[in-house]
Amino acid sequence: MALELYLDLYSQPCRSVYIFAKQNKIPFDFKQVTLFDAQQYGEEFGKINPLRKVPALRDGDFCLAESVAILIYLAEKFQTPDYWYPAEVQQRARVNEYLSWQHSALRLHGSKVFWLRLMLPKALGIEVPQEKMDAALEDLNGSLTLIEEKFIQDKAFIAGDQISLADLVAIVEIMQPVGSGLDVFEGRPKLSAWRDRVQAAIGQELFDDAHRTILEAQDRVVPMEQSKLHMFKAKVIKFFM
The missing domain is CATH 1.20.1050.10 (Glutathione S-transferase Yfyf (Class Pi); Chain A, domain 2)
Incomplete structure (x- = not known):
């Protein structure tokens, strides 16, 4: 299963994760979660992130919430440039x-x-x-x-x-x-x-x-x-x- 990022680019933390993944050529599936349509409250998204927030990450069986944690996870897993x-x-x-x-x-x-x-x-x-x-x-x-x-x-x-x-x-x-x-x-x-x-x-x-x-x-x-x-x-x- 490819890395999945659950995002809405109206959200500033989502934009940071999106830019970081794109800039570092990290392959991912973009999963749109439209906040203003209340999709974060849907049953399926709740299984990914019970906090009901974006961004969220799923990497196989591993799910992660909170943008800073996601950014650090991506930096460390994909060994992005040290800076x-x-x-x-x-x-x-x-x-x-x-x-x-x-x-x-x-x-x-x-x-x-x-x-x-x-x-x-x-x-x-x-x-x-x-x-x-x-x-x-x-x-x-x-x-x-x-x-x-x-x-x-x-x-x-x-x-x-x-x-x-x-x-x-x-x-x-x-x-x-x-x-x-x-x-x-x-x-x-x-x-x-x-x-x-x-x-x-x-x-x-x-x-x-x-x-x-x-x-x-x-x-x-x-x-x-x-x-x-x-x-x-x-x-x-x-x-x-």
Whole structure:
């Protein structure tokens, strides 16, 4: 059985796994799980990942959840170039430091802005109070400043002179609010220059391929069908509002 990756490219962690596998020529079967159709709640997907989240991986009888765990598994199993997850202990520590931080910081804040600016009003028909939006943007800007001042500093990439899993995970999260029409790079020359280096390291064609869905989100997103709305609305309001 070929390696299977269960993905929805609306999801930023899915994009990191997709880019990593493609960039490293890891053979896999792309299994689409459409989040907005609630396919993650289906019986069959529940057997792959009881957490009901994407990305998920199945490698024979072995199933794995959580994007960071999947990325490290792929790096180690397929012995990808060392710069992705360096063997040198301090460089690896820098990668792990970023991967440990980002879950409750950049990921949370970028996702929230995407949902407040686009998904809640357009897909769910929920009016977002201005004070909620302002607070979300302030949190996102705080995380972006930390990316520049703490993680990038004067380096080419987060862990040094070459791209790593840290940069890959960072760029897909930063691109999420861009999908809502927010230019997060405006007035941030250090962040913009880093983005350009990451794009070049990944390759523009693959970068564009992975981000096409999210960058077209403003045109793609339509009001959610009533039959699906009840599955999302309460959870989304609780999480983002």
